[in-house]
Structures are given as C-alpha cells and as structure tokens.
Amino acid sequence: MNLDRISYILLICGLFVSGCTTRSELPSQQQALSSTTATIENKGSDTLVNLALAWAERYTGEHSEVHISVTGGGSGTGIAAMINGTVDIANASRAMKPEEITRAEANGISPVEIVVARDAIAIVAHPSNAVDQLTLAQISDIYTGKLVNWQQVGGADRPIVPLSRESNSGTYVYMLENVIRLGEKESELLFSPDTLLMASSEGISTEVRQNPNAFGYDGLGYVSPDQKVIAVARDESGPFVLPSVDTVNDGSYPISRPLFMYTAGEPQGAIKAYLDWVLSEGQAAVLELGFVPIHE
C-alpha cells in the first residue's frame, strides 16, 4: 500500500512539474524558425480562404524563404485565434466586434485592421429554379421562416430549403445584420431554426448544385457556373441587380462588404512585406478569383 501511495504522489508531482516547465521554454509563434526562413500562420474566414491560399501560393513562389500556412474555420475562428494569440494574420469577412477588440486588448494584443479586398454576397439557387429576382425583404422573410414555399416568391410549388454558413462565419453575421435585420440595429430577428448550417461556402454550393429546392448565399468567388444567381433589389421598386465587380464598385448591388486581415499590432518584418504585396501585386489574384479589388 505504501508503495502505491508514493507512486501516485509521484505521478501528480510529475504532471505539475512538466506543466510548469514547458510554458517557459516555448518559442513564440512569431519568431522565425531560423535566420533564413519565416513562417506566417494565417487563419479565419472561409470566404477568404481560397483567396488567401492563392496569395500564399503566389507569394511563396516568388519568395521561397517564407512559409505561409492557411487554415479556414470561419471569421470567428480567425478572430478567436487572434484574441488567443495563436495566429499571425486573422482573415475575417466581418469587422471585429467591440467586445472582441476589448478581449484582445485584455490579452495584450492590439488588432490592426486591413482591408484586403471587397466581396459581393450572391444569392444562389438551383439552375432549374424559375425565380430570377428577389427583394431584400423577401430574402429576409425566407431566412426567418416566414416564406416557406417557392410558389410564394414566383417559383414552382416546392419547399424552400434555406442554407446558411455556420455561426462562426463572418458572412453569416453580415447576412444576419444587413439582410435579415435589414440593417436595423434594434431588430432581434434570427435565422429560423430550420436553416441548414453548412460547414463552409462549398457546402452550400454542393447542395445548391444538386437540390432544386435549395436557397443559399455565398461570396461571389464561390459561385460556379452550375449555380443560378438571383438578382437583388433594395425594395420592390428598385432595380434588380446581379452581383459583379462593377455593381459592387458603383454601389448598385445591395449586398457587398469589405474583407479584412487583422494582425496583432502593426505588421512588421516578413508579415509587413507579405501584406504590402497583398495590397499591391496580390490584387491581380483578387480579380481572378471573383472578388473585387480594393482600388477601382
């Protein structure tokens, strides 16, 4: 019995000791691994993830001493990682909320916001769908569950299957605040519980592509030719506009927003060089992937 007790105590001590020592020995994630290579960790928005991927590929093609890792998970994921101090650049398709900034600063991190591209949110349905145009109010009603059949908006007698991103998505938050709540700060409307929450933009695309009942939203860069884009108007009188680079730039398309990258403090060194490139030569990739460059 004595031997057992001693061993158990040793085990507890061992766990404590290992927990204490490791924390002090860890290299900070922002330090270069060696004098010649730098690693930049980039996490967050799924809307941005393929653009971020393209940027990373092209930049590291020209600058092989830099390694960039890209991960998705939604704007919320990137911002949380920024607050937790575990990532270099957080991608977000929505602005950080004031509470998030406060929490970051409480952790000693001052987030710096950089607009890297702009995006139109396309409203999509199956190619066989007869509906061509919707007002913002109709879109809001579909997502809150007030409209449940395509017949109610001029289509066939089929149930509407509303698709959305998960709550960690900046696109989700943007849609909720600006389309469902129609921009009213006091509104408490929410996506109806019947809304399917897909893990990513591509999840929405997959369902829209094959299900004639589907109704979804996606960044313009995610819309493939096998999906139908619906023209949107601010109200019944207004012009029904399809999303494109031009209609975003002249403001006629009602659902568009900036895309951000956040860094902890002012970007320095390898990160600064990368972001400078993103804001200049990288903009060519923006256009290619279906997003809207920051300069006209």
Place this chain on the structure above:
Amino acid sequence: MEREQVQRVGFVLLGLLALVVVLPILFVVGTIVVKGISAINVEFLLALPRDGMKTGGIFPAIVGTILLTLGTAAVAIPVGVGGAVYLAEYARDTRLTRAIRLAIINLAGIPSVVYGLFGLGLFVLFLKFGTSILAGSLTLAIMTLPIIISTSEEALRTVPSEFRTVNASLGGTRWQGIHNVVLPQALPGMITGVILGLLRAAGETAPILFTVAAFYLPRLPESVFDQTMALPYHLFVISTQVPGMPLEIQFGTALVLLTLVLSMNVLASIMRSYFRKRRQW
C-alpha cells in the same frame, strides 16, 4: 413439415439481413476504389499540393498522418503497456483497482470530439503548445490509451500462469518473470492491440480539427510545435470547403486513407492468426 418450412424461410431471411449489412460495405469500399483509383499515381502520393490543392499531390497529408500516428504511439504505448502490466500482474482486486478499470471504461467511451475540445482547451490554449503536432499527438494518445490497455492486458492474461510459476520456482523475481517470460509471450497479442489502436488514431478527425490540422501547409513540418496537414482532415476539407475540387481527387484521398487504415487492420488480423498458431501453449 410446416416447421421445416418456417425454418428454411427463417434462415433465408437471416441471410438476407446479413447481406443487407454486407452489401453496403462492399458498395462503399468498391465505389471509393473505382472512383479514386484513377487519381492515384506517384505524383499524387509524393508531391506537394498545387493550384489551390486541385492538382499536385497529398504528400504533406500522408506524412502528417504518419507523424501523428508515431507521436501517438510514442506516448500511448509506454503508458498503455505499463498500465496493462500493472493490471495484469500486480493489481489485486481492491477498490482502487476497480476504480482503475472504471476509468478505462470511461475513457473508452468518451466521444472523439470531447477529446478534441479537451485537447484544444488544455494543450493548445492552457499549456500554450499552440496548434502543433505535440498537442495533436497528446490528444490522440489519450484517446488511444484505453484500447491499448485493454488489449495488452488481455494479451498478458492469456499467458498461462504456469509460465509465472516456473519463473518463481527458478528463483526469478516478479519483474524478471514479467520481463523475461510473460512479456515476450504476450508480445504478439499486444502488438495486434497496438496496431488496432493506432489505426483508429490515424483515421480520426475530430481530435485533430483544432489541435494540429492545417488546411494548407505546403511544406513538411519541421518541429513538434508545427502544424501539419493530415489525411482525415484533408478529406474533410476538400470534400466540404474547396470549390471546384475535382471529384476524382476527393475519392483518391478517401482511397489513400481507406487503404492506410484497412491495411493496418489486415496486418493486425494476420499477426493475430499467425501467432495464435505459433503459440507455445
């Protein structure tokens, strides 16, 4: 006669139900093989991903899975085998021992996503390891532990007590008996158990989602504090998050993962029957 007829119909019915179980398995594996085989070539297996991961290969994911499996083994095998030796050779039927068995049953039942959340909270955030192979391996190791302990303990228990008696009669201590006699005899069974545990670790996604996995990391990891790509996460990502990902590549990745896991399964089965024949009792 009627009873015979009922029996015949009954047997056919049972056979059909068994078929309902088996056919989908064949269909799933068959579909993945048929649709994925065209993507498999040397480049796919050994090259880095290119062009938004739509071309090129999945080498980093394969390497990542292997590294994570090795990391898991490094932690789970010593702890698991040690625990099994204790339970089989040293423990008496006390309340403490029953508590240990209860703990193992508990660990075996915990959902993989709870391990993932725990790993995120403890290793990534609290201990500040960050998303790293270290955090991922530790999480997977804890998840694999109960399998290794149970199978190793069973392997030790099947070694007949005569072996231990002979050791004692020759003047060996308990540890000498375990170390020189029992362990070698139990080794094949233990190796089988370890392989079964590791193949589960290799195929799991939820525990590595936020402890180690990277969406796109076009170089091999350089230290245990690095992120890495991994096959299960890679399959999840390319089938749900990348637009325009050729279906062929998705099925190809599924095929590689399936092949890895199933071949470990086959290996374990072969070892089990081979050593059962060569057993010395």
Place this chain on the structure above:
Amino acid sequence: MSVRKWLEFFIESGIRVLGFSSIGIVALIFLFLLREGLPVLVEVPVGNLFGVGWYPTFDQFGIVPLLLGSLLVTIVAILIALPLGVATAVYVREVAPNWAREILKPMIEVLAGIPSVVLGFFGITLLAPLVRETLGAPTGLTAFTGALILAYMALPTIISVAEDALDAVPKSYRDAGVALGATQWQTIWLVVVPAARSGIMTAVMLGIGRAIGETMAVMMVTGNAARLPLTLDSLFRPARTMTATIAAEMGEVAQGSIHYHALFGIAIILFLLTFAINLAAASTIFKKRRRGGLR
C-alpha cells in the same frame, strides 16, 4: 540493496504509476471539463440554457434542440442497427455455412475500420442525394441520413458483443432444444437468444454509446439545423447533434468566453451520458461474470 534490486524497485514503481495513470487522466479530463464548463451555469440564465433557440453568437444558448437532435439520430440508428445486428450475429454464430462465415467476419471488421470522415464523405456525395430523390425530402441532409450511417457504424460493436453473448450460451441448451424435438430455428429463438438476453442488451447499450458519440459523419450529413424534432416528419428534416455542434463551433470560441463555456458544458453532458451508458453495460458484464451464469 543491490543495484538490480534498486532498478527493479524503480521499474515496478514506474509500472504502478502508469497503472494509476488512467484514473489520473480521466480525473484530469473530467476536472478540466468541469472547470471550463460549469461557469456557463452562472453566466447563462437557466431559462435561456434550457430554451429552444441555439444562437450562440447572439447570446441564446438553448441546448434542447441539440439534445433532442442527438437523441433522435441515435434512437433511429439503434432501431435500424438492433435487428440487423442481432440477425447478423445469429446468422454468423448459428446458421451460416463456413464459407459464408469466412466472408462475413472480415467484412464486419472492414466496416469497423472505415474512418468516420470517409463514411461522411460517402454520405454527402452519394447517400444524401439518394435520400432526397427516393424519399422526396426537401433535402437529403436529414436526421435519417445521419441515423442510417450511424447505424452502420454501430453495427460492428453490436454484432461482436451479441456474438460473444450467443457464444456464451452452453451447448447443452441447444442440445436440450433438439432433444425436445424443436427445429434449430425454434431452438435459436425460443432458447438460445433468450438465454443471451443480457449480453444482447449490453450490445445495444454499447451501440448506443458509440452512436451518441459519433461526430464527423453526422456533422457532414445531418444539415446541422438546430430545430426541435417534435413531429414525425422531423426524421426527414435536418437536425443538429451535440457532437456536431462542438466540432463546428470549437474553432471560433475565444478562451473564456460564454460560448467557450457553453461548448464545454455540452461536452460535460456527453461525458456523463457516455459514462453512464458504458458503466451500465460494463456492470451487466461484471454481474454476470460474478454470478457465473448466463443472466
């Protein structure tokens, strides 16, 4: 003491420590879950927590739709897997000719080895569209699709434990049946299976435990809509399980936020549920062993 004795002492102490490690690890996990999950009971009013709306980014943490979602998918999965599993176990153990047995057993092991994400992948590419087209559901991403895949994932557990239970029935029982003039069929269903009752119950319990804890496959095919599955047609509508919720949301939580605590709270529920189920299953086995009989 000699060097060898010191060495043995250290090795044996090390083994003892490792022996207790499982208790230490379970305790660590449970305590850590409690530490990070209990605050949610303080931060979120009970009415909110047991409410019906799960909108964590807008301060609604109603876990009821998640609980019911998990329950729905699990129960339907077991309803499918139980007859299939028991029938297959009976077939393999009692009826099948040797050549069939040689094929069936490896097939079931193959099923046990297929990773969850592969089945989920198969679900979204092939099964969901099939469900939508043949069953006329608005979308193929439903509780039923998830339950179907879960059923197959739980099958190997159910089949192997049921098989063991049937194995444990002594030959004398079967001989008695034959001696009384019963056919093999009658013997199986009137004598053997009832005798293996508790073992089959154990198989079901372990199957339930497996199904409740499954994550990736359900996350990929159930649509993840946190709706209340109260009507019968909810089976063919999307649902959201507790496990999928954690997997989908754990990346976006800032350490120490209410949402973070809420996810750990759900994890505590899952931990306790699977603990209770596995404990019940294990105690049935222990009780049987100690009594030395079959029931």
